[in-house]
Amino acid sequence: MSLTGDHTQTRLALDLAGPVEYQVFRLKTPDRVVIDISNVEFTMPPAAGRNGRGLVQAFRFGAFAPGKARVVIETAGLVRVEATRLIRDGARGRHRLELDLVPSRSADLSESEVAAARESAARLQLGDAAPVPPPPGPPPSPQARRAPVIVIDPGHGGVDTGAQGTAGVEKDIVLAVGRALERALNATGRYRVVMTRTGDAFVPLERRIRISRENEAQLFISLHADSLEARELAHIIRGATIYTLSQSASDERARQLADKENAADILAGAHIATDAVQDEVKSILFDLMARETAGLSLNFRHLAAKRMRGNIQFSRDPQRSANFLVLRQAETPAVLIELGYISHTEDEKQMLSPEWQRKVAGAITTAIDDFFAASGKIFR
DSSP states (O other): OEEEEOSSOEEEEEEESSOOOEEEEEETTTTEEEEEEESOOOOSOGGGGSSOBTTEEEEEEEEEETTEEEEEEEESSOEEEEEEEEEEETTTTEEEEEEEEEEOSOOOOOHHHHHHHHHHHHHHHHTTTSOOOOOOOSOOOHHHHHSOEEEEEEOOBTTBOOSBOSSOBHHHHHHHHHHHHHHHHHHHTSOEEEESOSSSOOOOHHHHHHHHHHTTOSEEEEEEEEOOOOHHHHTTOOOEEEEEEOSSOSSHHHHHHHHHHHTHHHHTTOOOOOHHHHHHHHHHHHHHTTSHHHHHHHHHHHHHHHHHBTTBOEEEEEEEEEOOGGGOOSSSOEEEEEEEETTSHHHHHHHTOHHHHHHHHHHHHHHHHHHHHHHTOOOO
16 A cells, blocks of 8 residues: 655555455545455555555554455545546556545535445444354353353454554454453353454444343453553553543543544444434433442452452553443443553563463453352352
8 A cells, every 4th residue: 555645636556466346435523535445355564554645644444344344544634536546457467446635625525425434334233344153052051051241342453453552553462362361261161251353353332332232241341452642651651451431531541541442433434323322322321320330340340450460560540430432331340451551662562472461361360250259150
């Protein structure tokens, strides 16, 4: 993928192994150009889209739905797509997709762009981005049916890379820790584990909540890695933090982080939720703190901090709260664990270590044991 041109015209070009079907449209708030491409896999490093040129500030890319990849282009102000073309390179037997952007005075979207955005959102709501369920196995034993259901939610995925470090990206780190936690929990034989994603897939935030609800989860754990853009602080601030839900954030940093995480679907070019889901969420927010669920979430946060301490370095204030969309669950205790700062060299080095990932997974497993033992729901 390459960028050429300046602020009067910028061309983005993708080199492809063969012909593809593609669709281009714009989205507003913030201004973006989206390219959906069928049946491709990207071989570029995640950092390839960090540096922009001309009318392009940056771009992200990755899987978006089964059989579909997405490129999301962040633009420097209003633009329009002047031309798109798929060119065949006969000498090499390859193809090249070119997209020309020019400045625009109008933020209005064309009818075709509005239709494309609605079609994309509808597909996600209908389940295109959901992982393919495994084939049905033998009926679970009575003990397995009574086993507490734990939903592990590795944040981000696919076109939504999350935070980027010098050697790794958030979506890969949290998936590795999530799979390690899945193995540790399965090894106990005491739980039924459900993953919101098991590979590099984009899963909308609302779908993660739905997975938890449909599986009647008794604990929901969302895994993330934090980052700081301010270079003067990136080498200083480090450590893990465990969050629970609250309408008002415990501090300004918690509020900023929740806003960033809640915007993940928007930046990936996906709608967060339908109006009906948003209405349900609002009622949850007003009612949740009066429910037993809030107290159970706080209890698990405390147990997790206790068990993880010694295996992981914590931030100065490791137990916080904020209005994270993915934690808005009325009947399921839920926490969001920021495993560390990928912007800090030592934190990133640790998070990339398989040994460290296993240690953290083991500590969280012990905290889960403590949590369910206290409620009398562990079956040995």
